[in-house]
Amino acid sequence: MGAMTPENFPALLRRLRTGRGWSQARLAEVLCSASGRPTVTRHDVSRWERGKRVPRAWLPYLAEVFGVPRERLELATVTETGPEPSETLASLLPPGDALAPLSVRNGRKVGQSTAVDLAARAHGLRLADDVLAGGDLVGPVFRELDAAVRVLRESTHTDEVRRELLRAVAELAQIAGWTASDAADPRTEATYRLGLDAAREAGDGTLAAQLAGSLGYHLVNNGRVPEGAALSVAAVAEAGPDAPGKTRALFHDRAAWALTQAGDAQAAMRSLGEAHEALEEDAGDSPDWAYWVNAAELEVMDARVYTELRRPLRAVPLLTRVLRDYPVTSTRERALYESWLAVAYADANEPEEAARVAGHVIALSGDVASARTSGRVRVVLSRLAEYRAVPEVRDVLESVQPGPSSC
Structure with a gap:
C-alpha cells in the first residue's frame, strides 16, 4: 500500500471545524477568546479554508482549541504554496489605517x-x-x-x-x-x-530596558562589543528586580550573549543562570512583546553561548532537542539556530555532521531575506574550511562557490 498523502491545511482546518459542529463565525469567536485578541473574523476563517492565506501566527491557538499537536498543523501548511509576504502581513495587522486619526485635520x-x-x-x-x-x-x-x-x-x-x-x-x-x-x-x-x-x-522602565537591550544586542553583533555589552548589562539594571519574570529572563540572556562576545565567560554563565531563575519566577504578568520567551528559547541562548565558548558537548544536545520541536514555519530562526549546531559539530570534531547541518542552513537561508542568516552562513563556511579534505565538507564548500561565467 502506498503512503497516504498528508492532508493539506485548508482541508484539515475544515474537517476539524465541522467535526466540532462549529460555523466559521463560531471558530473565529473561539480563537478570539483563546488568544485574547479580537482580531479574527468569519471572513479570515473562510480565507484560510479556501487556501487564500496561511494563518501561521494562529497555529498555536488552533492547536489549543482543537486539541491537536501544533506540529500536525505545521506539516499541513508546508505542503501548501505560502502566501506572499504582503498577504501574511495583511492577515496579522488590524484593519484600517494607522493615520486615520489625522485624516480630518491636523x-x-x-x-x-x-x-x-x-x-x-x-x-x-x-x-x-x-x-x-x-x-x-x-x-x-x-x-x-x-x-x-x-x-x-x-x-x-x-x-x-x-x-x-x-x-x-x-x-x-x-x-x-x-x-x-x-x-x-x-x-x-x-x-x-x-x-x-x-x-x-x-x-515604562521595562520597555526601556527592552529597547536598550535590543540596541546592545545589535551593537555587539556589529563589532561594537564593549559599547553593546555595557548597554546590555545596563538594560538589566534599568528593568530592575520587579520587572516581569519573562522580561528579566530576556534581558539576562542578552547580557549573557554580550558578555560572551566581550570575553567574560564567568559573567556570561552567571547571566544564563539568572535568566532561567527569572523565567521560573514569571507570574504571567509579562507584556505582549515578551510572548515568545520560554524555556526552549533560553536553551537556544545557552547553546549559543556554549558554542562560542567552544563547549560543544553542552551545545549539541541542547540545540538538537530544541530544533526537534521547533516550528518548521520559522525559517529564519531555524537557519540561525542550526548554524550554531553546525559550528558545534565542527568543534566536536564531527565534520560529517557539521557538513550535513551546514547544507540545511544554506538551503534555508536561500529562502529568507535576512542579513543575520547570510552572516551566519559565512561563519559556518569559515569554520568548516579546516575540514576541506573531508568529502562531505568539500561538497558543501564547493556548492556555494560561484560557477564559471557564461558571458
Missing part, C-alpha cells in the same frame, strides 16, 4: 482607542516577524512607525493618552529596529534610540 484630538489600535498594530508586526524576514518587513514596519510618530506629534490628547501613544511608538520602534538590523538597514541604531527615548518619557 491637531485632531485622539483618545485611548487610538493608542490601543497602534499597540495592536505593533503586535501584529511582531507576529509577522515570526514568519517573515527583515527584507520583507522593513518597508511596512517603518511606514507604521512613521505613522505612529505623526499621530503622536500632530494630534492633541490628554497626558494619559500621550503616555500610551509614547508606549506604542516605543514598541513600534523596537520591532522596526529589530527588522532593520535583520535587513542590514542603516536606520537601526537611530530607530532603537527613538524608541528608548519614547519608553523613558512614557515612564
